[in-house]
Amino acid sequence: MSLNNAPAKPPGADTKPPTRAERKARLLAELEQQRVDILVDSDQLxxxxxxxxxxxxxxxxxAYVIGGLAALRLVRHPRGALAGGRKVLAGYMLYRKLKLLAKVAT
Structure with a gap:
């Protein structure tokens, strides 16, 4: 076999793989950079x-007052709240069906 027909080696093929300590140092540096990025992003947020x-x-x-009044009404008249919940659920289901119908129609 001739040397001209040998497959070309990818660049850096002769270099040794990084040692465990080098990989650990690289990963620790990457983690530190991620921590810095998180701190910067949280400050921006x-x-x-x-x-x-x-x-x-x-x-x-x-909001607390309105929530308290709603809870008080729920405790005093639970059937009315349940009926209202059923109406809200029925309205939501109708909305989903209409949305699906509009999607099919277009």
Missing amino acids: LRAASPLDSNWQRFKIP
């Missing part, structure tokens, strides 16, 4: 969400 959080504070107490 907190800055972006801060207006929403401050606005939520205005609605928190009214």
Whole structure:
């Protein structure tokens, strides 16, 4: 067999595979970079969400009051709440069917 017909070796084929310590160091560096990325992204998320959080504070107490009144009504008149729940469920099911029908019609 001639040397000209030998398959070409991919570049870097003569180099040795990385040792266990080198792989560990590379993985640790990658983990550290991921941690830094998470910290940067979480800081960016907190800055972006801060207006929403401050606005939520205005609605928190009214939401608790409305929820408490709804719970009180549910305790005092459970049949009315169950009937309302059935109507909401029926409305949701109707919405899904209409959405499916519109999808088939187009």
